[in-house]
Amino acid sequence: MGHQGSRGERRISSVFLGIVAVMAVTGWAVWTQYATSTGLAVFLFVTSAWIVSLCLHEYAHARTALHGGDLSVGAKGYLTLNPLKYTHALLSIVLPVLFVIMGGLGLPGGAVYIERGRIRGRWRHSMISAAGPLTNVAFAIVCTAPFWLDALDGVPHPFRLALAFLALLQVSAAILNFLPVPGLDGYGVIEPWLSYGVRRQVEPLAPFGLIAVFALLWIPEVNRFFFDVVYGVLGPLGVTEPEAYCGRELYTFWRDEGAFFCTTPLD
Template structure:
């Protein structure tokens, strides 16, 4: 009994082969972008950024689950949330495919996956808030790592294509962090403040939760809102040393199926 339980517990924490495969794709394609090994630089950038984006989605959800585990929800392991397997984070279409499609269409890091936390097992409002904040804080950390060569002024020797890819990936992480922190029901930002709201308020806004993400994304289609949002994103990236041209060229390379902008040469 004890031995079997021990093996089961170890299995719940074992990193999945699916995640390791995605990390391998990220590593190989990142190397291809850096060295110019690929015949199509744009295609290599596409694979590198997409795989890195999926890795960040997995880490985002893992952060939620890991924080919940330490907060008292011991069921997250049995659900597979600690394996970093993207297929365990709810519906594969909603959690992985749609966020990737939104990256392709609009260059927006749309929050995708979700883990089901048994909140009744968590004690203390601060723990509930921290569980919700853990995911987007991972995106913040990812953005800091992606932009490190820029704000450390360590770009000497970094090939233009790789620099552009990092800039676009940083853009996705910043947009994901901002969108996740919006205090709208259904998003992590609301989860941070929800424990501090009265029961009456929580009951009133609960029906909105399934549509919160759709509402936020719909607002981004309004030109004025979209402009304010991306002005804020660009300002944050500039503060981290990433220029508008670099993020634009990164997105241009990512969309390899379109005609390349001659101003984004990588040779």
């Protein structure tokens, strides 16, 4: 009975499979330009792919915690990839999607709840925190593969732009997640190596870390510097700034600001 329960705890949820199906269908619609509104198809494709990456991000935390000694993650439903099982579905899914719509920014969401008392060893604690953003890194590498492999021949223009924008979201999410700010994964990586006194002092700041980062990114100079860093990473991966920009313009199809600039293929 326990074995069956364990298998059930790890069975991929129908909710996640449904999101993957939406990603596949809308990706096909963008590729074939089957939809009457390419912008709407790009919006649905990128949003569903972004949610898939958020689910994989949280799954990576949970799976690493499981191997680190926290067996409770299974009972909490974290291993099913169901976004509705997260401790804060609003923080983990809804807000990150809103951030993408508002500013084209892959801002990280809330995390799964790991029972840290069950984990032994500082390296294990660090790896649990690092596993999530490393998933975004892997996602970015996959999204940019056609670019750095120089395999864009035959890839439809709208699909190419959608991939470029999705890559921007993954790179920005990875960079932000790795910031050593309380409440973000980057701080979780270094926290086990800090003294008890420092950890006690920093702990009350954790709920405000994400808010502070978001507030700072509204400052034009900070925002410009941050995106310079993002494009500095995307460049060697073969994605140009105009491609990522036009991908965002296609995604926010209701604004229609850069439609003329982005209608012709970028070479």
